[in-house]
Amino acid sequence: MADTFTVHLKIWRQEGPNEPGELVDYTLDKVNEHMSFLEMLDVLNEEIVKEGGVPIEFDYDCREGICGSCNLMINGQAHGPKAMTCSCQLHMRNYSDGDTIVIEPFRAKGFPVIKDLVVDRSAFDRIIEAGGYVSVKTGSAPDANSIPVDKSVADTAFDYATCIGCGACVAACPNSSASLFTGAKLAHLNRLPQGEPERAERTVAMVEQMEEEGFGDCSNYAECEAVCPKGISISAIAEMRRNYMKAALKGSEA
Amino acid sequence: MPSFLDALKSQVGRKILTGITGVGLILFIIFHLIGNLTLFGDPQAFNEYTYALENLGFILYVLEAGLAVAFLLHAYIGISIWWNRRKARPQGYKKYQSKGGSSHQTWAAKSMIFTGIVLLVFLVIHIDTFKFGATETIMLNGHEARDLKSLVIATFQQPIYAFGYTVVMILLGLHLGHGFWSAFTSLTMKHNEYSALIYTVGIIFAILMAVGFLFIPLYIYFAGPDAALISY
Numbered sequence A: 001m002a003d004t005f006t007v008h009l010k011i012w013r014q015e016g017p018n019e020p021g022e023l024v025d026y027t028l029d030k031v032n033e034h035m036s037f038l039e040m041l042d043v044l045n046e047e048i049v050k051e052g053g054v055p056i057e058f059d060y061d062c063r064e065g066i067c068g069s070c071n072l073m074i075n076g077q078a079h080g081p082k083a084m085t086c087s088c089q090l091h092m093r094n095y096s097d098g099d100t101i102v103i104e105p106f107r108a109k110g111f112p113v114i115k116d117l118v119v120d121r122s123a124f125d126r127i128i129e130a131g132g133y134v135s136v137k138t139g140s141a142p143d144a145n146s147i148p149v150d151k152s153v154a155d156t157a158f159d160y161a162t163c164i165g166c167g168a169c170v171a172a173c174p175n176s177s178a179s180l181f182t183g184a185k186l187a188h189l190n191r192l193p194q195g196e197p198e199r200a201e202r203t204v205a206m207v208e209q210m211e212e213e214g215f216g217d218c219s220n221y222a223e224c225e226a227v228c229p230k231g232i233s234i235s236a237i238a239e240m241r242r243n244y245m246k247a248a249l250k251g252s253e254a
Numbered sequence B: 001m002p003s004f005l006d007a008l009k010s011q012v013g014r015k016i017l018t019g020i021t022g023v024g025l026i027l028f029i030i031f032h033l034i035g036n037l038t039l040f041g042d043p044q045a046f047n048e049y050t051y052a053l054e055n056l057g058f059i060l061y062v063l064e065a066g067l068a069v070a071f072l073l074h075a076y077i078g079i080s081i082w083w084n085r086r087k088a089r090p091q092g093y094k095k096y097q098s099k100g101g102s103s104h105q106t107w108a109a110k111s112m113i114f115t116g117i118v119l120l121v122f123l124v125i126h127i128d129t130f131k132f133g134a135t136e137t138i139m140l141n142g143h144e145a146r147d148l149k150s151l152v153i154a155t156f157q158q159p160i161y162a163f164g165y166t167v168v169m170i171l172l173g174l175h176l177g178h179g180f181w182s183a184f185t186s187l188t189m190k191h192n193e194y195s196a197l198i199y200t201v202g203i204i205f206a207i208l209m210a211v212g213f214l215f216i217p218l219y220i221y222f223a224g225p226d227a228a229l230i231s232y
């Protein structure tokens, strides 16, 4: 049994969407290095409940790095200090006795705070609704492998498809740009034969929706790539720009 | 489909325009530096060069208008991007830090708006000093010309100009340290081993430009009016 240690926490508490909110200090002395970051918060919540307080709200689902809901700004870094790691996959062995950890919600106009550390990321859903799909014929299933896809294309599409929509890219961007998320979805669908016919419409619709949701401009800081738990490359943004300008050039000819 | 003009006004279009104007300004400063280096050539090389430039006539007006549009558009979009960011995040973080790794959020990147605005103010002073500065008229190969070389040398005898220019040129170097790579990225360069090379090339280019430009005022200041490299 590993020794337990103490951490000092400064956690954003906010009762509701329109309440002011503030950082509240907590000290937790039952931290064990094998705990995940979220387990550490669970233990803190147990302590808070025992003392009759209201537990801290934070979002999670899978706790295994695939659902993208555990959005926490940990010491000013989206998903904490480790590269390609979600908050749920971060472990307390990355901290030591006496550390102070500041935890805030992801912040952006497009991600309003619901309560404490929980934000509303439905803006991402609306970007997907705008064009993040492929239109297929319903009816009997097509024959397997009837649409050949080059292995390298399939692999790259899959790399982009690993985006879990967590929003870390927006949270870490000094401009709150959603370019990496939108670019990843576009780069996934636009390069596959199934997505090809709607490429121009899709790109324009998703770029417009991203701007509509109030996300900011991209300044090429590439901070998004550094915080992305899936390591999505900013090449996705380059492709988005290229496809968008191509679509606009074609559109104005017609 | 958006019209081409609407597309240029979108977030993507604004980046394309920052990139194009950025590249345009880079090309401009390269030619500007090469031109300035004629100060170290034949006694009248600089005055002949500026005479030729000022007598390009119509072409000069087209070039100047293009440059003015590039500067203004570049500055306008840059400032608006910086301004919009507060709207996109009305409530800031209490604590924020870069994650490092593949991030390009360097000091140079974070200070683009500062170095940019300094360059804009500098530009106004710079044009006033040299383009509209009072010069003697000299005879050059049988025609009248402005003696800009003497104006340059007299100007940089003054510490405020010599050192002021030096500081601004260091800031120009910082602007280019992020800007060179960023312009390629805006113009849809993929992020791979070549882009890493472009980043390094950009830093070398930034240093070359800064050192090239700041060498002139510092040399003139320290070497004095009878500078060995500058012959009469």
Ligand code: HEM
Pocket (backbone or CB within 6 Å): A218, A219, A220, B015, B018, B019, B020, B022, B023, B025, B026, B029, B071, B074, B075, B076, B077, B078, B079, B081, B082, B112, B113, B115, B116, B117, B119, B120, B175, B176, B178, B179, B180, B182, B183, B184, B186, B187
């Ligand atoms: C000699 C003058 C200048 C040169 C060579 C230059 C060059 C560049 C380049 C190459 C970029 C990268 C473009 C991109 O990100 O796509 C850039 C970005 C930028 N420039 Fe300039 N620039 C100059 C003057 C100015 C001025 C006068 C301003 C005035 C405010 C300015 C403000 C900015 C800003 C804010 C950015 C970053 C844009 C962003 O956030 O994406 N620059 N510059």
Ligand code: SF4
Pocket (backbone or CB within 6 Å): A068, A162, A163, A164, A165, A166, A167, A168, A169, A170, A180, A181, A184, A224, A227, A228, A229, A230, A231, A232
């Ligand atoms: S691109 Fe990366 S950081 Fe952004 S939403 Fe997708 S997984 Fe999260």
Ligand code: FES
Pocket (backbone or CB within 6 Å): A059, A060, A061, A062, A063, A064, A065, A066, A067, A068, A069, A070, A086, A087, A088, A089
């Ligand atoms: S809880 Fe699902 S990714 Fe972290």
